[in-house]
Amino acid sequence: MIVVTFAAILFAAWLLDRAAAVPVLAAIKAYQIALSPLVGGACRFRPTCSAYMYSAVSRYGVVIGCLLGVFRVARCQPLCRGGFDPP
Template identity: 45%
Template sequence: MNQFVIQLIQLYKTLLSPLLPPACRFTPTCSEYAAQAFQEYGFFRATQLSIWRILRCNPLSQGFDDPLPPNTKGRN
């Protein structure tokens, strides 16, 4: 399931992202962060991390370097 989601993210980055103005205020970008989350964590935790990141990426946010938290429990 995670590989499918990663492929969807790659499809978004290839087809839709170039058509939109750069807006992500974080490093790595939200799509890169989500792809990393689905590589590192199980489906539900990766979904939770990705949604939380997207909610924080808005015009009121100053943005900053926000790497993926370390996975100390192994793949959930």
């Protein structure tokens, strides 16, 4: 009989989230290197939206980090005041 504890399930979920973060972080870094210089300094916030999303995914995992990043990009528009907004 195999006994799976709740801690083992949480650890497996954490490990899966960390593994999923690697390609997401690589995609964000590729955007920062290849496309961001072409767009110019359009972000109204510091850190920039891509740096914010990179930090959020690193800190909170793929699901929460991507949600935070999407909400941040949605706020990055002319009607928003902008400024310093850490993740």
